[in-house]
Amino acid sequence: MHDQLDISDRQAGHSPRPGLAFTLMAIAITWLVIMGYDAILAGTWQVSPEDYGVFRLLLPLLGLAPMVLRLLKPDIITDDREAYKTFIRLTVANFIMAAVIAILQLLPNSYTAGATPGSYFGFLVGRTMGLVTMLGLPLIAEWIVRLFHYRVRGIFSILARLYVILLAGLLLLGELLPFRMNEQTLESNIVAAAIGGGLLALGLALSIRSGWLMNLRKRQKLALLGLSFLGFPAATVMHLMLRDDSARGAIFSLMPALAPFSTVILLTLLFVHMVIFISALLALPTADAIDRRNDEVTSLANFARLLTKSLETEDLVETAIALTCDATAASAAWIGIREEEGETMHYGDTPKLPAHVAERLMKARMPRGATVAAQALSSRRTEVAERVGDTAWEENGTRRELRSVAAVPLLLGEELLGTLYAAKERDDGFDREEIVVLNALADQIAVALVHSRLIHASMERKRLEQEMMIARDLQQRLLPKVMPERPCYEIHAESQPASIVGGDYYDVVRFSDNTLALVIADVAGKGASAALYMGMVKGIVQALSGRCNSPGELLARSNVALHGAIDQRWFATMTCAQIIEESRALRISRAGHCPTLLVRNGKAAFSRPNGLGLAIAGPELFDANLSVEEIAFHEGDYAIFFSDGLPEARSIDGSEFGFEALLDVAAEAAARGVDAHGMRDAIVEAIERFAQGEPPTDDSTLVVLRWR
Amino acid sequence: MSQFSLMVRESPPTQVIDLNGYLDAHTAPQLESAFQDLVNEQRYNIIVNFRDLVYISSAGLGVFMAFIEDVRNNNGDIKLAGMSPKVYNVFDLLGFPMLYEIYEDEQQARQKFIDSHSIG
Numbered sequence: 037m038h039d040q041l042d043i044s045d046r047q048a049g050h051s052p053r054p055g056l057a058f059t060l061m062a063i064a065i066t067w068l069v070i071m072g073y074d075a076i077l078a079g080t081w082q083v084s085p086e087d088y089g090v091f092r093l094l095l096p097l098l099g100l101a102p103m104v105l106r107l108l109k110p111d112i113i114t115d116d117r118e119a120y121k122t123f124i125r126l127t128v129a130n131f132i133m134a135a136v137i138a139i140l141q142l143l144p145n146s147y148t149a150g151a152t153p154g155s156y157f158g159f160l161v162g163r164t165m166g167l168v169t170m171l172g173l174p175l176i177a178e179w180i181v182r183l184f185h186y187r188v189r190g191i192f193s194i195l196a197r198l199y200v201i202l203l204a205g206l207l208l209l210g211e212l213l214p215f216r217m218n219e220q221t222l223e224s225n226i227v228a229a230a231i232g233g234g235l236l237a238l239g240l241a242l243s244i245r246s247g248w249l250m251n252l253r254k255r256q257k258l259a260l261l262g263l264s265f266l267g268f269p270a271a272t273v274m275h276l277m278l279r280d281d282s283a284r285g286a287i288f289s290l291m292p293a294l295a296p297f298s299t300v301i302l303l304t305l306l307f308v309h310m311v312i313f314i315s316a317l318l319a320l321p322t323a324d325a326i327d328r329r330n331d332e333v334t335s336l337a338n339f340a341r342l343l344t345k346s347l348e349t350e351d352l353v354e355t356a357i358a359l360t361c362d363a364t365a366a367s368a369a370w371i372g373i374r375e376e377e378g379e380t381m382h383y384g385d386t387p388k389l390p391a392h393v394a395e396r397l398m399k400a401r402m403p404r405g406a407t408v409a410a411q412a413l414s415s416r417r418t419e420v421a422e423r424v425g426d427t428a429w430e431e432n433g434t435r436r437e438l439r440s441v442a443a444v445p446l447l448l449g450e451e452l453l454g455t456l457y458a459a460k461e462r463d464d465g466f467d468r469e470e471i472v473v474l475n476a477l478a479d480q481i482a483v484a485l486v487h488s489r490l491i492h493a494s495m496e497r498k499r500l501e502q503e504m505m506i507a508r509d510l511q512q513r514l515l516p517k518v519m520p521e522r523p524c525y526e527i528h529a530e531s532q533p534a535s536i537v538g539g540d541y542y543d544v545v546r547f548s549d550n551t552l553a554l555v556i557a558d559v560a561g562k563g564a565s566a567a568l569y570m571g572m573v574k575g576i577v578q579a580l581s582g583r584c585n586s587p588g589e590l591l592a593r594s595n596v597a598l599h600g601a602i603d604q605r606w607f608a609t610m611t612c613a614q615i616i617e618e619s620r621a622l623r624i625s626r627a628g629h630c631p632t633l634l635v636r637n638g639k640a641a642f643s644r645p646n647g648l649g650l651a652i653a654g655p656e657l658f659d660a661n662l663s664v665e666e667i668a669f670h671e672g673d674y675a676i677f678f679s680d681g682l683p684e685a686r687s688i689d690g691s692e693f694g695f696e697a698l699l700d701v702a703a704e705a706a707a708r709g710v711d712a713h714g715m716r717d718a719i720v721e722a723i724e725r726f727a728q729g730e731p732p733t734d735d736s737t738l739v740v741l742r743w744r
Numbered sequence: 745m746s747q748f749s750l751m752v753r754e755s756p757p758t759q760v761i762d763l764n765g766y767l768d769a770h771t772a773p774q775l776e777s778a779f780q781d782l783v784n785e786q787r788y789n790i791i792v793n794f795r796d797l798v799y800i801s802s803a804g805l806g807v808f809m810a811f812i813e814d815v816r817n818n819n820g821d822i823k824l825a826g827m828s829p830k831v832y833n834v835f836d837l838l839g840f841p842m843l844y845e846i847y848e849d850e851q852q853a854r855q856k857f858i859d860s861h862s863i864g
Contacts, residue, residue, distance in 0.1 A: 560802035561769070604813065605806025609838065628838040648839035652809065661842050692830075 053109045054102035056178075063170050066099025070290045071163065096291040097211055103174040104207065107200045110178060113186040119248040120256055123312065126179045127267040130305060133172035134274045140165045141283060162286030169278070169287045173294060177203070177301050180308065184242040192245065199238045206231050206300060211293035232300055239304035246315040251330060254323035257316050264313035271309060275302040332473050335363035339480050347488050349373065349382070356456070356481045357384040363477060364470040366458040367438055370394055371446075372409075373454040373485065389459075390429050397441040397459050400424040412443035412455060418474055419443050422465045440465030444474045446482040453485050504536045504564075511537050511567055514574060516544050520552055524617055524743060527554070528712035531737040532681075538735035539566025539608075540679045541574055545581035545590070547614065553587060556677040556739055557610040558629065566735075573598065573608055573650075587612035587625035588664045591647065595627065595658045598651040608650045611677055613741075620669045620743050625662060628652070630683065631695070633676040633702055636669060640703040642695070643667060669743045674706060674715055681736030685723045693726050712742040746770045750778055758789040758857050760850060764796040767804035775804065779811045788820020789861075791853045795826035800834055808844070821845070823853040 054062070073092060113119050143161045184196045209228050249260055277283055278298055288295040319326075342355045353371050360369040368389045372379040383389055398409040400421035406414070408421040420442045428437040438459040446453040456478050460466065466474065511533070519527040531540050539559035544552055555577055559569045576597050577590065584590040590612050598608065609629035613622045624632055628649025631642035645663040652658075669675070678698075685693040698719065705718035716738055748771035751762045761778055765771070782790055792808075808822060815822055825847040827835065835846065847853045 560806060603810075605803075605810045607802070607806070607809070607838070630837065644837075646839070648842060652838065653843060657842060661839055 053105045056106070059102040059106055059174060060171050062102045063099050063174065064167065066095060067163075067167055067170060067290060069099075070095055074290075093211065096293050097208070100174075100207060100291070100293060103177070104204045106174075106178055107181050107203060110182045110185050110200075113182055116248045116251050119183060119186050120252055120260070122179050122182055123260065123308075124263060126176060126183070126305070127263045127270075127309070129172055129175050129179070130267055130270050130274065133168060133176075134270045134277070136168050137165055137274070137277055137283070140168075141277060141280075163290075165283065166287040166290055169298065170291060170294060173298055173301055176305060177297075180239075180301065180304055183308070184245075186245075186248060188245070192242065195238055195242055199235065199242060202231050202235050202238070203297065203300065206235065206296050207293045210296045211291075228296060232296055235300045236303055236307075239300070240307045243304065243308040243311045246311050249312065249315055249319060251326065253330075254320075254327050257319050257323050260312055261316040261320070264309040264316065267309040268306065268313065271302055271305045275299070275306070278302070328469070332363055332476075335359050335473075336476055336480065339477065339484075347491055349485075349488060352481070352484050352488060353382040354384045356477070356484070360456065360458050360474070360477055363473050364458055364466065365460070366442075367436075367461050368394075369456065369458045371454060371456050371481070372398075374452060379454060388431065393427050393429055393438065394457070394459075396427050397421070397424055397438060398443065398457060400441055408441060408443045409455060409457075412445050413452065416445050416447060416452070418445070418471050418478075420465045420471070423463050427459075437461060439463045442466050442471065442474055444478040446478050446485065448482045448486050453482050456481060507564070507567065508533070508536045511570070514571060515541060520544055520615075522617060524620060525615070525741055526712045526744060527739065527741045528716045529737075529739040530716070531735070532732070533562075533567070533735045534681070534732050535563050537564055537567035538562060539570050540681070540735035540737040541570050542677070542737055542739050543574055543577065545578060545612075547581055547585045547590075548583055549585045551585070551614055551616065553581070553590070553612055553614040554677065554739060554741065555590075555610060555612050556629065556679065556737060557608055558679045558735065558737070559608045560606055562735065569602065569606070569608070572601075573610075577610075586664065587614050587623055588662055591625050591627045591650070591662060592655065592659050595648075595650045595653075596655050599654055599658075601651065607652045609679075610650055613675065613677065615741075616666075620671075620673075621666055622669070622675055622741075623664055623666045625664045627658075627662070630678055630680050633674075633678070633698055634667060634669075635674040635676070635702050635706040637673070638703065638706055640699040640706070642699075671743055672706075672709065673743045674702065674712075675741045675743075676702060676715065676719070677737075677739040677741075678719075679735060679737040681732060681734035682719070682723060682738065684734055685727055685732060685736075686730050687726050688728050688730050693723055697722070697726070712740040715740045715742065748774060750774055752778055752782070755791070755850075755854055757861060758791050758854050759787045760791045760793055760854075762793045762796065766799045767797060768799070768801040769803035772801075772803040772807050775807045776810070779807065783811065783814060786818070788815050788818045789857045790815065790820065790822045791850055791857075792822060792824050793826050793850050794824060794828070794831055795850075797828070797831055800831055805834075805838065805840075812844070821857070823847065823856060825850045825853045 070092070073095070113122060140161055144155070144158045181196070181200055184199060188196050206228065209231065249257060252260070278287065284295065288298075339355065339359050345351075356371060357369045360366055370381060370383045370389060372381050381391070381394065383391070383394065399407045402408055402411045402419060402421055404411070408419050412419040420440065422440045424439055424441060427439065428435055430436070438461055440462060441457060441459040442465065444456040444458070446456055456474070458466070458474060515531060516529070519529050521527065529542050531542060533540065539561055541557055543555040545555055546552055557570070557573060557577075559566045559573060561569075573594075577594055580593045580597065581590055584593060591610060594610070607628070610627045611624065611629040611632060613624045613632070615622060624643055624645060626632070626645050626647040628647060631644035634641055634643050643665055645665040647662045648658050667675075683693055683695045683698060687693075701719050701722040702715065705715050708714075710718060719738060746766045746768050748763075748765035748767060750764065753760050753762065759782055761775070763775070767775060779790070782788075812822055823845045824835070826849065827846065832846070835841065835844075840846070845853070845856065847856070
């Protein structure tokens with residue numbers, strides 16, 4: 037035995053067992069076979085029970101076996117409504133059976149146990165009554181058993197099982213005990229009586245569980261009341277008819293097993309009707325309230341579901357308006373949503389409400405003088421205005437009027453998102469229950485509005501992120517793909533923005549005399565704006581370089597182009613180093629940029645020629661303060677250009693890497709004779725060790741030139 | 745994250761802006777409104793005291809560049825004083841000493857204002 041609420045059972049629905057049609061067919065066929073057997077093999081209308089051979093004894097059991105199997109594994113009822121329908125089927129089947137048998141009873145059917153029938157017609161009538169009963173009882177039994185198994189737990193689960201097992205036992209006994217048709221079958225045997233008594237007690241206990249009717253609609257409860265009221269006498273009549281001797285003889289002479297079975301089932305049916313009648317009667321006073329409560333819950337559940345579907349404000353408003361009217365029986369509803377410009381009214385499409393009527397309602401005066409809309413905003417609670425005048429209009433020829441209005445603020449935490457309005461035709465507006473519902477709806481609407489907003493913001497953010505990624509890609513492409521490499525020197529260069537895009541860059545330009553020069557620059561600021569200016573600076577420098585033949589000239593011309601190009605506070609720093617291959621020399625000019633780190637003969641030092649930053653001052657000041665340094669190198673020497681992201685790299689404790697540390701790292705790496713990439717690694721690793729996981733706060737650029 | 749504050753005080757004939765903390769893109773607007781207020785009140789003898797300033801970014805530097813022209817056009821000046829070596833280095837790399845008067849001490853800056861006004 038297992039708990040009926042086992043999930044696997046639920047999901048299975050049916051376990052393998054005989055179909056209903058098959059079961060009824062089995063009984064009908066058995067009916068035919070037995071008739072045939074009696075008539076043909078025994079040569080009589082009716083074999084007496086005392087003369088039953090083994091075959092004749094077991095035949096009915098075979099025919100009833102599918103029914104028993106079905107009873108042992110009944111279909112699971114999944115909800116209250118299905119329980120309700122099962123009860124209706126039960127009662128209707130009972131009516132039909134009772135009606136048919138009553139009608140047949142009226143016809144001549146002379147039949148007593150063991151006697152020959154008076155006529156063929158009477159015989160047929162009797163046998164038909166038998167068939168009807170034999171087909172009707174299994175159905176009724178099955179539906180009763182299903183009801184008993186509905187939502188059953190613990191002890192009742194055991195009792196429900198026990199009921200079916202005892203039924204099966206009773207069938208067996210009924211068939212195997214040789215008792216006579218005209219005796220009261222139940223009392224004729226102690227065991228049978230005990231089982232029968234036990235079954236009736238169980239039937240009573242199990243039928244008392246009628247909680248399933250609690251959540252039905254009021255009209256369904258009324259239907260139950262009516263049906264059980266009629267079903268009670270119908271079951272009684274059936275029961276009495278079946279106790280009648282001639283009927284009994286006609287019906288049960290073929291399958292005596294069904295006799296005690298029918299008694300138990302019909303009495304159980306009686307109990308079930310009685311209990312349902314009383315329960316339905318007791319449930320009527322609260323039926324309206326329960327219906328309303330369930331409607332409210334359904335509304336809110338619906339809305340919660342639609343919440344996740346509606347992303348557009350208009351959809352949301354439509355849904356909210358429809359649900360508000362449903363749940364509170366309001367005639368109209370509308371929502372004011374707060375935006376920067378003020379509150380925007382959303383009326384939805386249905387029901388059609390003229391704007392001036394809505395205005396009038398929103399401006400209805402409260403007893404303390406404020407309008408209902410303003411009052412709701414200041415008190416942050418639902419306010420209701422009653423007996424509002426001047427709110428009539430014509431719609432399709434009929435006069436309509438809304439005489440009371442509720443204003444419900446839409447709040448999420450402290451933030452006021454708008455107001456929900458609901459209006460009724462009644463003078464006295466909304467009762468306490470309806471206000472509770474309005475508040476609950478308002479909460480949901482507020483959440484939905486914020487949800488929609490967040491989703492849109494998130495989508496927008498995603499879109500911007502994608503654009504940033506594209507920008508990042510493009511910016512990386514602005515950097516030279518390949519650095520020049522010659523027999524006498526090699527260059528490694530890289531640049532990492534602090535955020536996705538940045539204001540640092542490096543470049544290789546060609547002067548008018550065809551010499552190459554390195555340019556490394558840092559535009560003021562970080563992020564997207566710096567990236568835009570970086571592109572501009574690169575373009576200008578590239579364009580100008582073709583007309584220059586020295587770094588000083590390039591910087592001076594660039595300063596002219598950039599000074600005043602953006603605004604007063606914008607500037608850029610730059611170092612330009614012309615490569616003079618023949619003498620392994622660099623001609624360096626510096627416009628406000630970080631000094632260049634030189635490692636010569638194993639010794640590290642900074643080169644810091646004078647120079648103002650670009651775009652800070654006009655050409656007079658800039659040119660006057662700009663100098664050029666020409667530096668000679670030997671094989672194995674390094675020139676390292678970087679931006680301030682490196683010396684300003686921070687550690688967890690807030691200290692900066694500093695310029696001096698760069699000298700040490702470079703000298704140490706130079707001593708090991710690393711190549712350009714190796715020098716880069718040494719510097720990057722030293723900074724990473726120093727930073728201890730702290731992320732960079734500024735763009736970082738590093739260009740290493742090694743002479744070889 | 746960026747801790748920054750400033751205070752403006754009278755030190756006749758000048759106004760002194762005391763800076764404290766980190767001057768970067770987030771906090772630069774505070775300095776900007778301080779300058780704007782002084783310019784609105786036509787106070788053009790301005791000393792910026794860097795004694796308690798820990799860090800300055802390009803956004804911070806940009807604020808000075810935004811107001812210097814206007815102030816100088818009105819016969820005033822923005823003089824800088826009391827920088828730590830690190831902060832001075834930032835200004836120095838850019839060549840600011842060519843454009844602005846930078847003093848070790850606030851009093852030196854104030855004295856310069858007094859001298860220039862008595863001459864003029």
